[in-house]
Amino acid sequence: MKYLISLLFIFSQTVYAQCSSEDSDCVPVGEWQFSIALGAGVITNPLNDGDNIPLVIVPNFSYYGEQVFIDNNALGFTFFENSALSFSAISQINRENSFFERWHPNNIFVNTLSNSIVSEAQFDEAIDAIDDTGKTEADIIEVELGQIQERKWALDAGLQVNWFFFQHSHFQVKLLHNVNNVYNGLNAQLALEQPFTFTAIPNNLLTLTIGANWQSKAQVDYYYGIDEQDNVAEELYYQGKASLSPYFKFLNQYAINENWSVKLTLQREWLDSSLTNSPLVHDDVIDTFFIGVEYAL
Amino acid sequence: MRCNIWVSLLFFSFFSFTVLANNDKPEQESGIEFSIKPLVCIVKKPGDACSMTATVSWQAPKVINSCLYQGITKVACWLNQNKATAVIEISIEENMEYILKDDNHHIIAKQLVTINSRLAKKYRRRLRAGWSLF
Numbered sequence: 001m002k003y004l005i006s007l008l009f010i011f012s013q014t015v016y017a018q019c020s021s022e023d024s025d026c027v028p029v030g031e032w033q034f035s036i037a038l039g040a041g042v043i044t045n046p047l048n049d050g051d052n053i054p055l056v057i058v059p060n061f062s063y064y065g066e067q068v069f070i071d072n073n074a075l076g077f078t079f080f081e082n083s084a085l086s087f088s089a090i091s092q093i094n095r096e097n098s099f100f101e102r103w104h105p106n107n108i109f110v111n112t113l114s115n116s117i118v119s120e121a122q123f124d125e126a127i128d129a130i131d132d133t134g135k136t137e138a139d140i141i142e143v144e145l146g147q148i149q150e151r152k153w154a155l156d157a158g159l160q161v162n163w164f165f166f167q168h169s170h171f172q173v174k175l176l177h178n179v180n181n182v183y184n185g186l187n188a189q190l191a192l193e194q195p196f197t198f199t200a201i202p203n204n205l206l207t208l209t210i211g212a213n214w215q216s217k218a219q220v221d222y223y224y225g226i227d228e229q230d231n232v233a234e235e236l237y238y239q240g241k242a243s244l245s246p247y248f249k250f251l252n253q254y255a256i257n258e259n260w261s262v263k264l265t266l267q268r269e270w271l272d273s274s275l276t277n278s279p280l281v282h283d284d285v286i287d288t289f290f291i292g293v294e295y296a297l
Numbered sequence: 298m299r300c301n302i303w304v305s306l307l308f309f310s311f312f313s314f315t316v317l318a319n320n321d322k323p324e325q326e327s328g329i330e331f332s333i334k335p336l337v338c339i340v341k342k343p344g345d346a347c348s349m350t351a352t353v354s355w356q357a358p359k360v361i362n363s364c365l366y367q368g369i370t371k372v373a374c375w376l377n378q379n380k381a382t383a384v385i386e387i388s389i390e391e392n393m394e395y396i397l398k399d400d401n402h403h404i405i406a407k408q409l410v411t412i413n414s415r416l417a418k419k420y421r422r423r424l425r426a427g428w429s430l431f
Contacts, residue, residue, distance in 0.1 A: 019420035019421055020420055021418070023420070025422055025423050026420040026421065026422055026423065027420065027421065027422075027423050028418055028419070028420055029419040029420065029421050030419075062423065062425075064421055064423065071423065071424065071425045072425070074425065076424065078424070081421070086422065086424055088424060160424065162422070162424050164422060172424075172425075
């Protein structure tokens with residue numbers, strides 16, 4: 001690792017991509033960027049009994065220096081950049097554990113009264129359904145979050161390549177390895193992003209993204225696998241395989257003025273069968289929805 | 298009648314504009330020639346403070362008492378003169394207006410000293426796909 005960092009410094013070469021203040025995908029070098037979005041939204045949780053992640057206040061921050069950058073949960077060092085390509089060493093927090101956390105919406109800006117009523121009704125409904133079918137608890141091949149051993153947050157590090165082509169098209173690849181000894185495996189992320197502007201609505205920016213999240217067997221096994229460490233019957237043990245989950249994202253931003261904009265984002269990720277086959281997983285998609293206003297400082 | 302009101306408004310607007318325009322150029326009214334050289338201060342990078350030596354000179358059609366202000370700070374004064382030249386030290390962090398006032402505190406001339414950086418603000422691409430939490 002020490003040698004890798006030394007090599008990065010020796011061969012580091014930064015040629016600024018042609019960028020101007022007018023480009024929405026460009027940021028000034030050496031300045032912090034802060035914004036906060038306020039609205040309503042959710043990231044659905046595919047796990048049995050998993051809490052959806054509420055999106056009410058969404059902070060966003062970044063700092064891009066000559067080579068170092070911080071962008072929300074990612075820290076990076078760009079060692080080569082030209083007008084089309086950029087290579088960076090990055091480190092970022094792995095997403096998967098967010099589904100295993102108990103998100104208490106009541107503590108995160110949202111009133112849960114309606115949620116608890118729905119949960120109770122859903123619970124009664126489930127009991128009725130079990131009674132009607134004559135099934136016992138042993139027949140339900142689902143494992144809930146409360147039954148398993150706690151999963152940990154993982155920190156990953158690796159290589160990120162950004163390729164800018166045509167009219168603001170952007171292709172991004174990340175290949176990361178776990179570095180804090182949580183799952184000791186790899187994951188990769190691919191994203192192809194295309195922004196669209198319309199002359200009829202000059203202040204509007206629509207961005208469509210297609211992508212895929214790849215998880216190695218080690219990562220799937222750590223988060224979605226079930227073994228003797230989990231407090232469940234042996235029949236429910238599950239061993240994960242590598243997974244590839246494609247997604248589609250729609251993001252629309254309408255700038256009201258220099259500071260305020262309206263944001264709408266919709267995303268659906270289709271989970272690979274190696275994830276949905278896990279007794280922990282209930283849904284085969286992860287949906288993200290947010291609508292709100294954003295204030296940029 | 299309505300037509301007359303519109304004509305009056307138009308005339309009044311034009312007249313107001315003319316008065317404002319004249320107020321923008323007090324030296325034209327007073328006949329004073331006022332200059333600061335150089336008018337642009339070059340710094341290394343955006344946000345740096347500027348320090349430079351500049352030459353201020355003015356010439357009036359009659360003898361006057363006058364003072365030079367950097368914003369609201371008095372820099373130099375002259376008594377009973379119709380022209381003067383002075384070398385001043387300029388130390389500013391943003392564009393600054395230098396104002397020449399008479400002894401009644403009326404603005405008789407002004408000049409704007411601006412700061413330009415040798416290195417323009419640099420921009421680079423954001424290396425993150427879209428707006429996302431993870």
